[in-house]
Amino acid sequence: MPTLVHEYDWPDRVVVGTVGRPGERTFYLQVRHGARSTSVALEKEQSVLLAAKMDGLLDELTADPDHPVTAPQEVPDELIDNDPLDQPVEEEFRSGTMxxxxxxxxxxxxxxxxxxxxxxxxEAVEPGEDGLDEPSPDEPSAVLRVRIPVGAARAFAQRTRQVAFAGRPICPLCARPIDPDGHVCDLTDDR
Structure with missing residues (x-):
């Protein structure tokens, strides 16, 4: 079965957003161009790592004096997107590798x-396990491919960090998230 490719060049919007309350949120990478939209579920950790790696790549491009593109350090006001995810959020697939x-x-x-x-x-899908023509590990069933300019990429990274860290507060004693219903600190006094 061929891989289904959701491809966006110069999309109108690329954001990470969430559905649900803190502690029970589902993270989505959502892309829109015109009336066409794709939402891919991902883990919070994937979001945070994606933002960090994107900032690192943009910083590398800017630091290279021979590179023709410079990424802004500050996000221009016109690129800031604090709006919620476009509704309805319909998950195309859950992201593995990015x-x-x-x-x-x-x-x-x-x-x-x-x-x-x-x-x-x-269990992870293994090709030919049950005689069906399944995708191999090198051929996922679907992929989302998005190309965005450097300014939009810097705005994306900034928003992604804000969304990821807007969840549950962290306990100052045990460094674990505090649920809205309360928190029992796992820290024990061994003195």
Missing amino acids: TLGWDPRTAQIVIEAFALDERDEG
């Missing part, structure tokens, strides 16, 4: 999110 790169042809950052293909029992 990649981040630079496309020198278009001078854009490239984000790729590959589908995490699992069976109902939670």
